[in-house]
Amino acid sequence: MIILLISIYAIIVFAEVPGLIKKKSWKELTVFSVITAVAFTISLLHILKVEIPDPAKDTQYFVKSLFPFSYD
Amino acid sequence: MKLEKGVISNTQLMYFMLCFLQCMVMTVNFNYSITEHDTWIAVLVAYAITILIVLVYTQISQRLSGKNLVQINDVVFGPYLGKVISVLYIWFFLQLIINYSYFFNSFWVNFIMPETPHSVFIILLFLISMMAVRSGIEVIARCSFIFSIIVAAMIVGVNALKIKDMDISNFMPILSTSPKDFIQSVHVMLTIPFCDMVAFLMIFPYTSDNKKLRKPALIALTMSTLLLLVVVLGNIAVAGLRLTNSTSASFAATREIDIANVLTRLDVLIAISLLITVFMKITVFFYAIVLGIAQILKLRSYQPIVAPVGALAVAVTLNLYPSAMEQAYAARFVWPFNGTIFEFFLPIITLIIIAIRKLPKKRGIYE
Numbered sequence: 070m071i072i073l074l075i076s077i078y079a080i081i082v083f084a085e086v087p088g089l090i091k092k093k094s095w096k097e098l099t100v101f102s103v104i105t106a107v108a109f110t111i112s113l114l115h116i117l118k119v120e121i122p123d124p125a126k127d128t129q130y131f132v133k134s135l136f137p138f139s140y141d
Numbered sequence: 142m143k144l145e146k147g148v149i150s151n152t153q154l155m156y157f158m159l160c161f162l163q164c165m166v167m168t169v170n171f172n173y174s175i176t177e178h179d180t181w182i183a184v185l186v187a188y189a190i191t192i193l194i195v196l197v198y199t200q201i202s203q204r205l206s207g208k209n210l211v212q213i214n215d216v217v218f219g220p221y222l223g224k225v226i227s228v229l230y231i232w233f234f235l236q237l238i239i240n241y242s243y244f245f246n247s248f249w250v251n252f253i254m255p256e257t258p259h260s261v262f263i264i265l266l267f268l269i270s271m272m273a274v275r276s277g278i279e280v281i282a283r284c285s286f287i288f289s290i291i292v293a294a295m296i297v298g299v300n301a302l303k304i305k306d307m308d309i310s311n312f313m314p315i316l317s318t319s320p321k322d323f324i325q326s327v328h329v330m331l332t333i334p335f336c337d338m339v340a341f342l343m344i345f346p347y348t349s350d351n352k353k354l355r356k357p358a359l360i361a362l363t364m365s366t367l368l369l370l371v372v373v374l375g376n377i378a379v380a381g382l383r384l385t386n387s388t389s390a391s392f393a394a395t396r397e398i399d400i401a402n403v404l405t406r407l408d409v410l411i412a413i414s415l416l417i418t419v420f421m422k423i424t425v426f427f428y429a430i431v432l433g434i435a436q437i438l439k440l441r442s443y444q445p446i447v448a449p450v451g452a453l454a455v456a457v458t459l460n461l462y463p464s465a466m467e468q469a470y471a472a473r474f475v476w477p478f479n480g481t482i483f484e485f486f487l488p489i490i491t492l493i494i495i496a497i498r499k500l501p502k503k504r505g506i507y508e
Contacts, residue, residue: 081448089445097445100438104449111456123461125236129471132479140325140474 070116078109144435144443147279150349151357157282158341158361160289161425164418165334165365166296166372166391168244171472173376173384176318176326178311181373183323187330188366194336195362197488199354202342204495206351210342210429211436216501217494224437226487231433233483235454237337238426240468240476242266242458245419247465252392253412263458266420267451273424274431275447278347281424288421292414296368299410300375302398311381329473332480334369335362337422339484343429388465427451 082105089098114121133139149157172180205213210230214223242263249262273281318326338358345354372391376384379394387393395408431450435443462468494500 078452081452085445085448094441094445096438097440097442100434100440101445101449104446104453108449108453108456111453112459115456115460121460123457125239125457126461126471128232128236129475129479132482133475136478136481139478140321 071113074109074112074116078105081105144432144440145278145347147277148347148349149279149282149344151353153282153286154344154348154354155357155361156286156289157344158338158358159364160285160292160418160421161341162334162338162361162365163289163292163296163368163414164241164422165369167248167389167415167418168334168472169330169369169373170389170391171333171469172326172330173390174469175322175329175473177382177384178377179316179318179323180326181370181377182316183326183330184366184369184373186327187335188362190327190331191335191362192359194331194485194488195338195358196355197492198339198342199345199358201488201492201495202345202354203352205501207346209344209346209432209436211433213342213491217491217498227433227437230483230487231430231437233479234340234426234430234433235457236479237340238423238430238454239458239461240472241419241422241426242454243461243468245415245423246458247468248389248392248415249412251465252389253409260455260459263455266423267455270420270424270427271447271451273420274427275444278344278428281421281428285421288417292417293364293368295410295414296372299395299398299407300371302400302404302407303375303379303394305400306394306397307375307378308381309378311378325473325477328477328481332477332484333472336480336484337426338362339488340425340429342488343432344425388469427454 085101086098089101111121169180169184172183176183201213202208205216208216211223211227214227214230217223218226245266246259246262250257250259273284341358345351348354376390376394379397380390383393384390389411392408392411395411396406398407399405427447427450431443431447434440434446434450440446462471
């Protein structure tokens with residue numbers, strides 16, 4: 070499973086990075102690396118069955134708590 | 142530098158919005174558990190309110206024509222607060238993408254292929270979506286024409302075959318739900334299927350005639366609401382009080398079609414229309430996200446960040462909710478508040494500030 074994950078991300082990296090280096094677009098390369106690193110970390114933790122908080126879910130519940138009324 | 146060079150015509154915009162909005166025939170399932178057989182009244186009320194909201198969106202885009210959501214925020218709220226609001230919007234679109242792909246995935250895993258691992262459908266969906274986003278807005282708009290017609294034909298055809306099983310008495314008693322439930326249902330209906338049209342503020346500036354957005358938007362809204370009414374009325378008439386038993390009422394009601402033992406198991410048509418419409422939703426939000434990120438960080442092109450954002454969305458989707466029931470809960474009680482801020486409050490505040498500051502100012506120091 071981990072080998073599969075690493076190979077998927079390797080494909081993404083090898084498909085994009087050479088073109089970016091050739092065009093000398095370092096800013097794009099930085100953004101690309103940051104987002105890829107975050108995505109890789111999350112999916113690796115998911116595969117290793119580490120419990121991590123889900124930001125998308127927590128934001129919803131946080132915004133709900135800002136409102137003075139609810140439907141519950 | 143202009144990030145998106147493609148231009149779509151206003152007719153294409155209409156089909157684009159229609160195909161985007163058609164997903165409401167699937168997400169209306171969250172409403173059946175709240176207002177049961179009165180859902181069709183909630184549809185009409187939500188439609189009437191959405192007309193006003195759509196006028197707000199189109200008015201914003203027409204006043205500041207040629208500017209997308211990120212640029213509008215920069216002009217209206219100033220360069221710093223505007224950036225913050227744009228980042229919040231991008232986060233909102235990412236949440237939408239994640240929730241829609243989870244919805245799509247749980248449908249396929251629960252109803253059609255229960256033995257398949259969860260990640261398969263999401264990864265396949267995102268691969269196609271990435272291809273579409275990388276090819277640009279023109280390609281997405283062109284395929285939306287044929288998609289919207291396929292979905293509309295399937296919905297109308299399937300509902301015509303249901304006529305045999307319909308029973309008018311399932312609508313009785315009309316308006317038996319409490320006012321609180323009714324308001325909740327309208328709120329859910331507004332925030333989930335109707336008003337996530339706010340993503341189109343990213344797409345409006347790439348139409349050929351920026352000043353005539355109202356007509357295509359309203360036609361698309363009306364046509365999709367008609368389709369939604371057909372589906373909701375059909376489902377209520379067939380299923381009655383059994384509506385709430387299934388997480389997908391259209392799917393359950395379509396399973397009952399049996400015409401001379403020849404036309405059976407038409408439920409797969411519902412699955413196909415879900416596939417097409419969710420694909421369109423995800424592609425639009427995906428496009429809005431990558432274009433927004435590229436615009437905020439002043440990148441030269443948005444293509445390089447398409448694949449990482451897709452990988453991020455897949456990774457977050459996989460551990461979003463433990464089961465589809467929790468998503469149904471979140472859609473009814475949690476999501477409407479989240480949507481209210483980004484779909485009603487911020488656009489209305491934007492429009493008020495535009496009116497007070499008399500934007501756009503003449504070319505000069507403000508440009």
